[in-house]
Amino acid sequence: xxxxxVKLVGQGVAIGIVVLLFLLLARALATGEGGDVAAAAxxxxxxxxxxxxxxxxxxxxxxxxxxLRGKVVVLNFWASWCIPCKEEAPYLEQLWRENRGRGLVxxxxxxxxxxxxxxxxxxxxxLTFPLVYDGPGDILPDYGVTGFPETFVLDRAxxxxxxxxxxxxxxxxxxxxxxxxxxxxxx
Numbered sequence: 346x347x348x349x350x351v352k353l354v355g356q357g358v359a360i361g362i363v364v365l366l367f368l369l370l371a372r373a374l375a376t377g378e379g380g381d382v383a384a385a386a387x388x389x390x391x392x393x394x395x396x397x398x399x400x401x402x403x404x405x406x407x408x409x410x411x412x413l414r415g416k417v418v419v420l421n422f423w424a425s426w427c428i429p430c431k432e433e434a435p436y437l438e439q440l441w442r443e444n445r446g447r448g449l450v451x452x453x454x455x456x457x458x459x460x461x462x463x464x465x466x467x468x469x470x471x472l473t474f475p476l477v478y479d480g481p482g483d484i485l486p487d488y489g490v491t492g493f494p495e496t497f498v499l500d501r502a503x504x505x506x507x508x509x510x511x512x513x514x515x516x517x518x519x520x521x522x523x524x525x526x527x528x529x530x531x532x
Contacts, residue, residue: 416450
């Protein structure tokens, strides 16, 4: 076998591996539907939100999701480098300010990010709702989060009422989120 032929065979194998990895990724994304939690919510089920306890970004200490039982939670997964996250941050702050007196908590989960960048993001957008840090993204698989932002509305019992992939920016997305919040707030 000549050197030229060995090189061609090596390139063919490399291309084959890349194509296989791409197909596996595409299959995982196509069948995942945002994870089991999001898929169950889309079917009208109310799956229990996976519990977690994470370091707070907005103050010292830790926040555990079970501590918020009894409140409706808008759980938003974001990162400071995410452009759609920057676009929806002011809306989430507004939602929090307008509804916290009714028992709503917006909880931001910063993941795949640096603490300092996340804190600068929070200051820039004047976020006052609770923020926690999951730097390595350890809880992302529990929720089936595949990108940023993703948002989940949890009822007072900690069950997922609605799940959103992508930014909640368009009027119809906001109306859908607000309707889910109202359903979750209803007695």
